[in-house]
Amino acid sequence: MAHPGDLSALATLLAAGEVQAQEVVAVIGKTEGNGGVNDFTRGYFTDRLMNLLASYLNEAPEEIARKVPCILSGGTEGVLSPHYTVLCRSAAKAATSESKPALAIGASCSIDMPFELVGTRGHAQMVAETVRAAMEDAGITDPADLHFVQVKAPCLTSDRIEALRAEGKTVPAPNASVSMARARAAGALGVAMATGEIPSEQVCDDSFLADFNLYSTCASISSGVEVLCNEVVVLGMSPAWSGPLRIAHRAMQDAIDLPSVRGVFSDLGFAEGAQVAEAERARLRAIFVKCEPDQSGQIHGARHTMLNDTDIDPQRHIRGAVGGLVAGVAGETRIFVSGGAEHQGPFGGGLIAVIAETATRQTEGQDR
Amino acid sequence: MAHPGDLSALATLLAAGEVQAQEVVAVIGKTEGNGGVNDFTRGYFTDRLMNLLASYLNEAPEEIARKVPCILSGGTEGVLSPHYTVLCRSAAKAATSESKPALAIGASCSIDMPFELVGTRGHAQMVAETVRAAMEDAGITDPADLHFVQVKAPCLTSDRIEALRAEGKTVPAPNASVSMARARAAGALGVAMATGEIPSEQVCDDSFLADFNLYSTCASISSGVEVLCNEVVVLGMSPAWSGPLRIAHRAMQDAIDLPSVRGVFSDLGFAEGAQVAEAERARLRAIFVKCEPDQSGQIHGARHTMLNDTDIDPQRHIRGAVGGLVAGVAGETRIFVSGGAEHQGPFGGGLIAVIAETATRQTEGQDR
Amino acid sequence: MAHPGDLSALATLLAAGEVQAQEVVAVIGKTEGNGGVNDFTRGYFTDRLMNLLASYLNEAPEEIARKVPCILSGGTEGVLSPHYTVLCRSAAKAATSESKPALAIGASCSIDMPFELVGTRGHAQMVAETVRAAMEDAGITDPADLHFVQVKAPCLTSDRIEALRAEGKTVPAPNASVSMARARAAGALGVAMATGEIPSEQVCDDSFLADFNLYSTCASISSGVEVLCNEVVVLGMSPAWSGPLRIAHRAMQDAIDLPSVRGVFSDLGFAEGAQVAEAERARLRAIFVKCEPDQSGQIHGARHTMLNDTDIDPQRHIRGAVGGLVAGVAGETRIFVSGGAEHQGPFGGGLIAVIAETATRQTEGQDR
Amino acid sequence: MAHPGDLSALATLLAAGEVQAQEVVAVIGKTEGNGGVNDFTRGYFTDRLMNLLASYLNEAPEEIARKVPCILSGGTEGVLSPHYTVLCRSAAKAATSESKPALAIGASCSIDMPFELVGTRGHAQMVAETVRAAMEDAGITDPADLHFVQVKAPCLTSDRIEALRAEGKTVPAPNASVSMARARAAGALGVAMATGEIPSEQVCDDSFLADFNLYSTCASISSGVEVLCNEVVVLGMSPAWSGPLRIAHRAMQDAIDLPSVRGVFSDLGFAEGAQVAEAERARLRAIFVKCEPDQSGQIHGARHTMLNDTDIDPQRHIRGAVGGLVAGVAGETRIFVSGGAEHQGPFGGGLIAVIAETATRQTEGQDR
Secondary structure: OOOOOOOHHHHHHHHOOOOOHHHEEEEEEEEOOOOOOOOOHHHHHHHHHHHHHHOOOOOOHHHHHHHOOEEEEEOOOOOOOOEEEEEEOOHHHHHHOOOOOEEEEEEEEEEEOOHHHOOOHHHHHHHHHHHHHHHHHHOOOOHHHEEEEEEEEEOOOHHHHHHHHHOOOOOOOOOHHHHHHHHHHHHHHHHHHHHOOOOHHHOOHHHOOOOOOOOEOOEEEEEEOOOOEEEEEEEEEEOOOOOOEEEEEEEEOOOOOHHHHHHHHHHOOOOOOOOOOHHHHOOEEEEEEEOOOOOOOEEOOEEOOHHHOOOOOHHHHHHHHHHHHHHHHHOOOOOEEEOOOOOEOOOOOEEEEEEEEOOOOOOOOOOO | OOOOOOOHHHHHHHHOOOOOHHHEEEEEEEEOOOOOOOOOHHHHHHHHHHHHHHOOOOOOHHHHHHHOOEEEEEOOOOOOOOEEEEEEOOHHHHHHOOOOOEEEEEEEEEEEOOHHHOOOHHHHHHHHHHHHHHHHHHOOOOHHHEEEEEEEEEOOOHHHHHHHHHOOOOOOOOOHHHHHHHHHHHHHHHHHHHHOOOOHHHOOHHHOOOOOOOOEOOEEEEEEOOOOEEEEEEEEEEOOOOOOEEEEEEEEOOOOOHHHHHHHHHHOOOOOOOOOOHHHHOOEEEEEEEOOOOOOOEEOOEEOOHHHOOOOOHHHHHHHHHHHHHHHHHOOOOOEEEOOOOOEOOOOOEEEEEEEEOOOOOOOOOOO | OOOOOOOHHHHHHHHOOOOOHHHEEEEEEEEOOOOOOOOOHHHHHHHHHHHHHHOOOOOOHHHHHHHOOEEEEEOOOOOOOOEEEEEEOOHHHHHHOOOOOEEEEEEEEEEEOOHHHOOOHHHHHHHHHHHHHHHHHHOOOOHHHEEEEEEEEEOOOHHHHHHHHHOOOOOOOOOHHHHHHHHHHHHHHHHHHHHOOOOHHHOOHHHOOOOOOOOEOOEEEEEEOOOOEEEEEEEEEEOOOOOOEEEEEEEEOOOOOHHHHHHHHHHOOOOOOOOOOHHHHOOEEEEEEEOOOOOOOEEOOEEOOHHHOOOOOHHHHHHHHHHHHHHHHHOOOOOEEEOOOOOEOOOOOEEEEEEEEOOOOOOOOOOO | OOOOOOOHHHHHHHHOOOOOHHHEEEEEEEEOOOOOOOOOHHHHHHHHHHHHHHOOOOOOHHHHHHHOOEEEEEOOOOOOOOEEEEEEOOHHHHHHOOOOOEEEEEEEEEEEOOHHHOOOHHHHHHHHHHHHHHHHHHOOOOHHHEEEEEEEEEOOOHHHHHHHHHOOOOOOOOOHHHHHHHHHHHHHHHHHHHHOOOOHHHOOHHHOOOOOOOOEOOEEEEEEOOOOEEEEEEEEEEOOOOOOEEEEEEEEOOOOOHHHHHHHHHHOOOOOOOOOOHHHHOOEEEEEEEOOOOOOOEEOOEEOOHHHOOOOOHHHHHHHHHHHHHHHHHOOOOOEEEOOOOOEOOOOOEEEEEEEEOOOOOOOOOOO
């Protein structure tokens, strides 16, 4: 991507017929905004993507946007590179493949969120239902086969807060920034409800952003002003699918947990060594990371300064640091690193999931 | 450090007699400002340090400041932790130690810089002379024994630029930011002149910030508004010294060069593995890193966005990313990561130097 | 505007027939990005605008973009409000109006800029030719009738700089930020060449960003990554035009020149008083301001800190301050305040131009 | 001030005997940090100031700091200039003066705040008591004679929050940023309790940052990590005092309330006109402003973007804008503009107070 509106790489693949528009299940990407409430690079990219797909499908861009989740995380701090991953599924290609089980993909969108529910238990329940629908779409029945569940949840803005007040409704968060955090908590706990990691009755409003012993090990939640519904994409392994792609994931215990990052590459059969060697790099198809500045203010016993910085947002700090760490292992900077990992992996840590080919390079299902 | 004016840890050691004020050769630290021209955390720390030392020595703070270099890099982006390393040398302790060769330390300050020379060949020559004086102070005669040469060089401010204009003198840089970069170039090439890495006649004004094939493999240069002279600290190995400390360094080929980072720990005898294990972490005494956003705009073939960001300075971006990478290997966040690595290691890369004990923990010479 | 992609207000006017797409001459607006190289809110808005106009005109968006300048300045610091002004001209409406002379509008775009010319005398010459074409389009023959000449000029990016290097061409600026400043200088001096304020032979590369005694009193230049050609809009008074709108302008001597700001409102017949009263505010149709942080580092003898701030760009500082000043006089925050006023008005100062109705409110030609 | 540690102007006055150290009642200043939790320019300045005064008084710096409030607001966005005002009172000078009533000054510090009370009703009560002590110190008995009450109140940091949690105490705010806002609310409502503007029983925890109909018209509250107690300075008019100085104040209805700003200068007898003329500028001795980004998200019906900006803190935005406005009227940029005006003047607006001489310039009591 040359800029957040640059879809030329996908346009070329569509024009050449290498990607079929109707096979696109979801898009997950990283744009170069600030990742906060006023990051409009996500809306810009989405607008261009839907217009591009609409030129191939017989539907309005708005209709496609409701069916094809486009999940973007803003912020390419440090070495990170703007990019997007197009998740496709093809019946034709699958039939010719021998390799099972393989990566399975499913997606679903909820109804539009009533803003008074943003970041509440009601929000979590809506997410849980949408995850179940996405699993069904993917043909995954056992939650143990899930490796990565990406949710994009709506948040409040100052305008929306004003509107709620004007209508006399409950305002579930005092400002936009808090609402983004609470929406991410609702998403993560909603995933945990769907997977059964947490019994549904344990999830209550008071535990949001408070009881961090409650978390999902495969949830990745973004929140942004540009979506009105909860968009869910599930990635896992399924015997019903075939193809060259595999996925693995690990929790990160803290922001500098290099062993876990290295571990997930070992899980996928990459050769040992500090960094994935250039020859093996072509096998890498997508790297997804969630992380969070440790709220204790310390890492391995030493103070960090991310939480008290008026000039750089804590999420921008942590994305840059963890992005640098993961890039060092992968030898690759096109990494989806998303902050705001509340209830997504251990407190102060996070999650890494990697998609890679088994052996020889094939082109379906991925465009970076 | 609880804040940039917090010298309480050193005050305690001085009060207990564990550190003798007259044995302090230099202080190298990382404060939590923005690392730019308007970062006053460096001046604040220096002011407090010199007042503290003055309460033990029979000299004014200003006099001590001219003899004891206090070299600070602002900016603890991401996981980095504010800290300082106090470099001491003790004849008494040395005599009782058997272990040779060991870490050797020397320091020197130049005369006050005429501002019209900032960032010019004249500046580089002044630095070269000061490095030679510091080597003599350390008892290092062979440049091959140098592992880390830290220089703090003065830069221009808008006031200083105005003053030069008013005096009718040459203004060697159009603004403060450019002058900091040129001063770092002058420092690095000055080190290379002193070590013989580059023949003196090859260094000319036109090569500054232009010919990046010219570099030193052990130079680390900071530039800041708060110094008036060039402060130089040299660290190396010397058979004339004894004690438990060793130093090693490696060049970093790019900002994600994890193998080189891992390599320097191996050079010092740390066990193999992704991260230094907790048991071995007590051996770590100081980690110094220089890095630089790749001016080509790419890392391993993918675009990065550090150079075009109006909201976060490129140096803040790169410090956060490389800090995350090195912390992952060291299992430790108290790392001196300094941006602005022009002519300090390969283009787009940098340098890492580590001081560690050979075996059992000893306390002299270090306070973090 | 609810966000940078929100064209709903114009869409409503077009749908109602109150604005005819073919009558749109140019759009000038303020979006809420950072106003720097990585501000993509301008590209987002332009993309949406051209798609909207294309749905009414029988042309591709790319074709319309080459004929209808869309000049945006990013950055709504402080009290400033995101908005856009649609400049239209209508033969039908003009015929029914008695009031002459009135506001006259013209526009023109140059050919695509060869990047090696960005910010050079060749750039200025191209702008001068384009201004002359825009004056002809507006039916303005006497430069004394010009009140505001807006130019949007291309700049370099790190990619473009690499490309120039790869092609072995001259790189006219060392980085993107410098290229934006030089492009603005070229635009301003190009306007001054067209108006005759500066003899053409006096404009040379060395005077760019150096000799600030050379300036135009009615030039307003933006520079951005998203345009490839020089887009010019001229606004003035002409006896050939009729309608209720008038324009006036004044130079600002410094960033706190309240008397000149107040003066331009007096020129347009607004009642005396500190702030335009609510009853008269409906007459206001557009306010254009250019400003610049004083490069001397002082205002009225006291130091300012805009030039040495690593966390906030100087242009963001000055837009916020001057925006607050002008909003106080106008009682209105939808103000086009654009930084980067090199050679546009006096050194350290700038320019203000205001469009207002003579008496009763009419709706053509403006949408905010 | 050349930088936040530059006390040279006061040092010169002290050395010359023009200011007596024991006559210094309080210092109010503006330093060039970011004004947030991690702004250490305030601590740096305070450290230097107390050391300077200690060199004249027979007391330790820490003791002086408990008696002489040093109230600093970080952030010189836009045109604002770093400066400090030294408030002195002299029995000798007063006796020779005929002019009564005149500016009266008093100060007081509370005991150290228990951190669990920060931003609660208990905090407000402590402030109210301290204001009464300061009024007594100033010899002001009628609250109607108060024009400006400056309070510096402690806030939480992530360390302090952790400590409270570790001790099992109530944590009165979830993070440092919220605690700063609540501490300012406590300060403002404490002032209003002392002045009788609000009956004491109406002030409860729930009204903090919620019921903005509760406010004081002369309270100016800062909050910072560097103070442990509540420092209060009161400024008013008193027949018990004499001298050339007068003070006046007005509420600002919104952030662009130019008429009120202009009004306070008229109250002090400055000639009418858009800007204070150069000849009268020497009469100006201090300008204090409090302001706040309108939480409704709008000013005069148009959206502003201050509340949703991830890159620039809302307080930095508003200080820059209001600073520009006031500087335009005063013709002077050394203005104390402090954000965080919750419960300090009308919602979305704030307060301005100005100290000026009656006629001829005299030097006591002020150093800028």
